[in-house]
Amino acid sequence: xxxxxxxxxxxxxxxxxxxxxxxxxxxxxxxxxxxxxxxxxxxxxxxxxxxxxxxxxxxxxxxxxxxxxxxxxxxxxxxxxxxxxxxxxxxxxxxxxxxxxxxxxxxxxxxxxxxxxxxxxxxxxxxxxxxxxxxxxxxxxxxxxxxxxxxxxxxxxxxxxxxxxxxxxxxxxxxxxxxxxxxxxxxxxxxxxxxxxxxxxxxxxxxxxxxxxxxxxxxxxxxxxxxxxxxxxxxxxxxxxxxxxxxxxxxxxxxxxxxxxxxxxxxxxxxxxxxxxxxxxxxxxxxxxxxxxxxxxxxxxxxxxxxxxxxxxxxxxxxxxxxxxxxxxxxxxxxxxxxxxxx
Amino acid sequence: xxxxxxxxxxxxxxxxxxxxxxxxxxxxxxxxxxxxxxxxxxxxxxxxxxxxxxxxxxxxxxxxxxxxxxxxxxxxxxxxxxxxxxxxxxxxxxxxxxxxxxxxxxxxxxxxxxxxxxxxxxxxxxxxxxxxxxxxxxxxxxxxxxxxxxxxxxxxxxxxxxxxxxxxxxxxxxxxxxxxxxxxxxxxxxxxxxxxxxxxxxxxxxxxxxxxxxxxxxxxxxxxxxxxxxxxxxxxxxxxxxxxxxxxxxxxxxxxxxxxxxxxxxxxxxxxxxxxxxxxxxxxxxxxxxxxxxxxxxxxxxxxxxxxxxxxxxxxxxxxxxxxxxxxxxxxxxxxxxxxxxxxxxx
Numbered sequence: 001x002x003x004x005x006x007x008x009x010x011x012x013x014x015x016x017x018x019x020x021x022x023x024x025x026x027x028x029x030x031x032x033x034x035x036x037x038x039x040x041x042x043x044x045x046x047x048x049x050x051x052x053x054x055x056x057x058x059x060x061x062x063x064x065x066x067x068x069x070x071x072x073x074x075x076x077x078x079x080x081x082x083x084x085x086x087x088x089x090x091x092x093x094x095x096x097x098x099x100x101x102x103x104x105x106x107x108x109x110x111x112x113x114x115x116x117x118x119x120x121x122x123x124x125x126x127x128x129x130x131x132x133x134x135x136x137x138x139x140x141x142x143x144x145x146x147x148x149x150x151x152x153x154x155x156x157x158x159x160x161x162x163x164x165x166x167x168x169x170x171x172x173x174x175x176x177x178x179x180x181x182x183x184x185x186x187x188x189x190x191x192x193x194x195x196x197x198x199x200x201x202x203x204x205x206x207x208x209x210x211x212x213x214x215x216x217x218x219x220x221x222x223x224x225x226x227x228x229x230x231x232x233x234x235x236x237x238x239x240x241x242x243x244x245x246x247x248x249x250x251x252x253x254x255x256x257x258x259x260x261x262x263x264x265x266x267x268x269x270x271x272x273x274x275x276x277x278x279x280x281x282x283x284x285x286x287x288x289x290x291x292x293x294x295x296x297x298x299x300x301x302x303x304x305x306x307x308x309x310x311x312x313x314x315x316x317x318x319x320x321x322x323x324x325x326x327x328x329x330x331x332x333x334x335x336x337x338x339x340x341x342x343x
Numbered sequence: 344x345x346x347x348x349x350x351x352x353x354x355x356x357x358x359x360x361x362x363x364x365x366x367x368x369x370x371x372x373x374x375x376x377x378x379x380x381x382x383x384x385x386x387x388x389x390x391x392x393x394x395x396x397x398x399x400x401x402x403x404x405x406x407x408x409x410x411x412x413x414x415x416x417x418x419x420x421x422x423x424x425x426x427x428x429x430x431x432x433x434x435x436x437x438x439x440x441x442x443x444x445x446x447x448x449x450x451x452x453x454x455x456x457x458x459x460x461x462x463x464x465x466x467x468x469x470x471x472x473x474x475x476x477x478x479x480x481x482x483x484x485x486x487x488x489x490x491x492x493x494x495x496x497x498x499x500x501x502x503x504x505x506x507x508x509x510x511x512x513x514x515x516x517x518x519x520x521x522x523x524x525x526x527x528x529x530x531x532x533x534x535x536x537x538x539x540x541x542x543x544x545x546x547x548x549x550x551x552x553x554x555x556x557x558x559x560x561x562x563x564x565x566x567x568x569x570x571x572x573x574x575x576x577x578x579x580x581x582x583x584x585x586x587x588x589x590x591x592x593x594x595x596x597x598x599x600x601x602x603x604x605x606x607x608x609x610x611x612x613x614x615x616x617x618x619x620x621x622x623x624x625x626x627x628x629x630x631x632x633x634x635x636x637x638x639x640x641x642x643x644x645x646x647x648x649x650x651x652x653x654x655x656x657x658x659x660x661x662x663x664x665x666x667x668x669x670x671x672x673x674x675x676x677x678x679x680x681x682x683x684x685x686x687x688x689x690x
Contacts, residue, residue: 016473017473018471018473020472058363058368058400060401071473094374095371095375097370101373103377104377108373112380248426267632
């Protein structure tokens with residue numbers, strides 16, 4: 001270690017004391033020992049390797065912590081770096097450079113985009129595809145238990161109508177690879193209105209309101225094909241995993257766990273999940289579209305039904321803007337169904 | 344406070360100062376964030392320490408600043424445990440709901456420990472002029488402050504909430520010390536009631552105002568009433584909650600500080616404005632969201648600068664005490680888990 005010509009000027013705090021005095025820090029002539037002196041009097045000294053020197057951070061004072069508890073503090077950052085002979089923190093040099101700051105910004109943007117577009121969806125998909133069927137059955141049972149007799153009431157549909165619809169359902173199920181997993185449930189749901197939804201284990205709920213709204217049972221074929229696509233791709237399970245992966249990813253990326261519950265991070269999380277959900281809906285629409293065409297049916301009938309469903313729910317007053325909605329806009333969905341997948 | 348030993352002539356007012364700059368903090372923040380992203384979050388513990396060091400190191404009283412000494416590895420360990428617990432919690436929530444009651448019981452027992460150890464960790468890793476802070480609260484005190492009083496507040500439909508707030512403040516403030524000097528607070532609960540009532544009033548006025556705005560808008564534009572009112576109520580609710588929470592947070596902190604003493608010779612003075620703080624917090628959030636987080640460092644610096652400028656220590660001109668033992672350690676686990684569950688601990 002070479003002998004340092006210059007000395008650092010700053011303050012010295014004796015061990016355990018907050019009373020400080022102006023002092024100088026410098027190496028001993030052999031370069032092995034760090035000394036703190038004031039007016040020529042030695043205040044403390046220690047082997048250089050035993051002195052803890054804080055890393056450079058902005059224009060903050062540097063701290064030289066001596067083994068006994070003495071503390072030397074100086075604002076001479078360049079002097080301390082010279083003392084360290086270029087062993088100054090790489091991090092501090094990165095933080096000091098606008099060019100590396102811009103590169104970091106690019107890395108952050110790319111990383112966040114990768115997580116949002118690829119990382120989280122892929123992780124959720126991977127987990128959903130490996131979730132045992134028993135778990136899907138438990139989730140389905142719990143979801144139904146939570147909804148039955150609250151928003152889902154026993155059906156009012158006549159038995160004959162039920163068996164007509166069930167016949168169509170079973171016909172569409174036979175189009176699917178594992179046709180026996182699908183089970184149709186009828187429920188009266190005045191609070192939900194005309195709708196149908198799939199549960200993870202293959203059960204599909206159709207509300208009386210939707211059955212009554214369909215003018216033509218071929219319209220329901222499209223609904224069933226759409227819901228079965230959700231089951232095949234395990235969209236329900238994927239949403240469950242996304243819901244826990246999104247906050248986890250945000251907490252990790254921001255590097256601050258407490259941000260996970262903060263409104264500034266919850267809001268983007270909600271928007272991201274809505275976007276994922278719209279992706280699932282589009283996939284289910286596209287699957288239904290292809291299946292209906294393959295079996296000589298007109299996907300435009302599903303489009304008609306979707307338009308009537310929207311009219312019914314929107315006049316009740318709850319129409320979310322598209323960027324907040326769990327489904328793509330009906331106009332776009334209908335167009336895509338009527339004109340094939342190229343639109 | 345009739346026991347103040349100092350006459351105004353012999354005492355000095357040391358006002359806090361925040362000297363950090365938004366540009367400098369931005370560079371530090373983004374570089375460390377990029378490293379956290381590249382290392383899949385592992386570096387985030389180092390990033391957190393650097394960020395805190397910057398914020399503490401720029402908070403001055405007189406010629407000297409605070410310092411933060413936490414070891415990143417301890418924070419990483421705490422974070423790993425926190426992630427495991429979160430995972431257990433979310434998996435139980437999805438796959439084994441019948442055990443969720445048991446899990447809440449375990450968390451209820453663990454929560455006071457988390458609060459206690461995170462307070463201790465923060466305190467012991469904070470110093471000013473070579474003197475470390477310490478936190479000496481025990482589990483029993485934390486259990487009373489965080490579980491018993493909160494439970495009582497819930498049972499009384501939050502009528503007793505200001506008492507619970509005061510119990511928590513007493514636990515956090517009165518167990519802190521700076522070297523050998525203890526902090527002590529004596530908070531008039533009546534004023535806490537007034538602050539909470541004002542906060543409630545602010546929140547309700549946002550809700551009512553939002554409803555009126557929605558009605559007026561639907562009447563003018565002939566849009567469906569329910570959907571228009573809903574569209575206005577959602578942001579009104581968020582803004583109202585944010586405003587009320589930051590107002591109450593600033594006013595209660597102000598009240599606590601103005602009734603806190605340090606040792607025998609020092610006391611605190613604060614002139615934090617609830618409205619100003621609500622404005623800063625709300626506009627900070629909007630600015631951060633609109634710029635996709637890019638102006639978050641600016642927002643943080645802005646808030647720190649305002650808060651520091653409002654708080655003073657009053658006492659002898661020379662802040663100087665002698666103390667011996669510096670407690671080493673504390674546990675980072677508490678702070679990390681508490682952060683994840685967003686239970687707001689601390690002053």
